[in-house]
Amino acid sequence: MLKKIILFSFAFTIIGLQKVVAQKLSHPNPTAETxxxxxxxxxxxxxxxxxxxQDDLAYGVGWKYQEGRSDVKETxxxxxxxxxxxxxxxEHAAPNNIDGVPFDKMRDYIKAGYERGAVITISWHFDNPLTGGSSWDTTRNTVRAILPMGEKHQLYLQWLDRAANFLLSLKGAKGEYIPVLFRPFHELTGHWFWWGSRSTSPEEMKEIWRFTADYLRKTKKIDHLIMVYNTNDFKTxxxxxxxxxGDEYVDVLSFDTYQFDLKNKDRFISEIKRQSEIVTRLAAEKNKLAAFAETxxxxxxxxxxxTGxxxxxxxxYPLSYVLVWRNAGYMPSSKKMHYYAPHKGxxxxxxxxxxxxxxxxxLEKKLRTKKIYQNQTN
Structure with a gap:
């Protein structure tokens, strides 16, 4: 029992230290709101x-693009x-995103969430610039091809410019840029995306992350991004x-893990605890935030x-947020329902x-009272 008390006390000492010193973003000159x-x-x-x-305001089970609706709100x-x-x-200058959400609507939804005092996070399932395939095309080493001097580097710059234009279009009522927790190259320790562990080397991945962050910050002058490093499938x-x-390129340490069957409940819980312990400990050591970015x-x-x-x-664990995936509802392609958040009924x-x-x-009501885009500590 004494050992448990000591460990508990030590854990919250670390959390307390994190609260005191972890105040500096990796960006040297972020906006005041960021x-x-x-x-x-x-x-x-x-x-x-x-x-x-994910996609909470755009659609849910049995509905799409209806103002004010949200499956979370309705439960x-x-x-x-x-x-x-x-x-x-x-990246293709398409009018709609990978899940069919019009970018014009997405911009409005992001502004609405921001004006209510909520947090915005953005990922990027971008296509394979080397093969022309999807994010899941892992047939070649694409990261090497988009690095400086690579055969697809100029195309990658074009894609980054288009992403930057969208990010720079996200503004509040007073014209201020809306802060975004930006999560590029997500689940990068997994093997299913072209930027994953089986398709590139750790050193190439580090290099493309640094290049991407520097390009968005220094070349495109984007000062409202909080950079989220995201993994899946890690043991240590x-x-x-x-x-x-590197710490100078990351603000949030995060991971993604899903449950896939009822029989593995206990294994899922123990796995999340193990991963949360690793990530929150590393975040405290590095003076970063920790997050459970997808589940x-x-x-x-x-x-x-x-609750169970x-x-x-x-x-x-001191995780800043936990996010569940989208409520697509019935999907004709797979002929099944697809949702991760609750819905009415x-x-x-x-x-x-x-x-x-x-x-x-x-949820949003408590968070709104904290006015998180203003300098305050209460």
Missing amino acids: RALYQNLQMLSTKAILFGH AGEYPAVYGWDIGKI SADFLRSYP GFENIPDPNWW TLWPAIKD GRSAKDFKRFSQNPRVW
Whole structure:
């Protein structure tokens, strides 16, 4: 028992140190709103875990593009605290993203979430610039081809310019840039994307991350990005960090892990605890934020998943937010339902309501009171 008390005390000492010193972004000159957001997320991470949902405002189970709707809101009575979006297909100057969301609508949804005081995070499922295939085309070493002097470097610059134009179009009511937790090359320790572990080397991955960050910051003059390093499929701290580009290029350490069947509940919980321990410890050592950037259980077959699985897995760790994937509803291509957040009438709706009432789980109403885009510490 004494050992447990000592360990518990040590853990919160580390968290306390993180709260005091982890205030500086990797960007040398961020906007005031971006700096305030990062500092406030640091302080809140010792008190609460923000709940997020991908594409929450755009569509849900049985509906699409209906103003004011949200599956999370219709089950919990309020919007999520974190909104996830993806800019896949922006590289082709397409009107809609990889999941069919018009970029014009996405811009409006991002502004609406920001004006309500929520957090915005953006990933990028971009196509393979070397082969012309999708993000999942791992047939060749594409990262090497888009590095400086690579055969597709100029094309990559064009794609970055298009992404930058969208990011620079995200502005609030006063013309200020909306801060974005930007999560490029996500799940980079996995093997399923062209930037993943089987298709490139750790050194190449580090180089392209640094180049991308420098290009967006220095060449495109984007000062409102909080850079999120994101992994999947790691066993040790060394695994997690094997493609890490350096503290001067990262602000948030994060990971993605999903549950895939009812039988592995205990294994899933223990895995999330193990990964959370690694990531939050590294974040404290590096004075960064930690986050559970993607998770979920497709169609949520466990009616008590929120309080019986997710919360036990994350409750002991200072994770700034947890985000579940999108509610696409019925997908004709696969002829099945596809959703990760609760929805009205869904089997887990009542349990999610209980989960959302946990004083340490924050949705948008509690977060709004903190005015996270202003310099304050309360």
